[in-house]
Amino acid sequence: MGENKxxxxxxxxxxxxxxxxxxxxxxxxxxxxxxxxxxxxxKGYLVVMAKYAHNNDLEEEYIDLIPILRSLYITPDEFLKPIKKVE
Structure with a gap:
């Protein structure tokens, strides 16, 4: 699993x-x-819990990697397909 993380x-x-x-x-x-x-x-979209300086509680945050990959001329499907887990 390590190579897919x-x-x-x-x-x-x-x-x-x-x-x-x-x-x-x-x-x-x-x-x-x-x-x-x-x-x-x-598949490129993350929901994470984040700690911000202005709040003592964790907040739900969303990260979409697809537009970032495209702006770097990285094909999203090829790059993201082998990823099975994110830590």
Whole structure:
């Protein structure tokens, strides 16, 4: 399963999505402290629980990787197909 697993994290003001040797890095919401968990993975669409500086409670956040992949000239279907799980 390890080869079919992708990872979501953040580094400062950036969200990082890593799979295999590919690492996508894009601007995160300004007050994001961390991603706590991935609730759902659906072929490029993520539902995650995130911790923000302005709120003591976790908030549900949505990330759509498809437009990001397209803007980088990465074919979404080819890139996303082998991913079975995101942590």
């Amino acid at each position: 992708a990872y979501l994290s953040n580094e400062g003001q950036y969200t990082v999505f890593s799979f295999g040797e590919t690492r996508l890095k894009f601007i995160a919401p300004y007050s994001l402290e961390r991603y706590e968990s991935v609730v759902q993975w659906d």
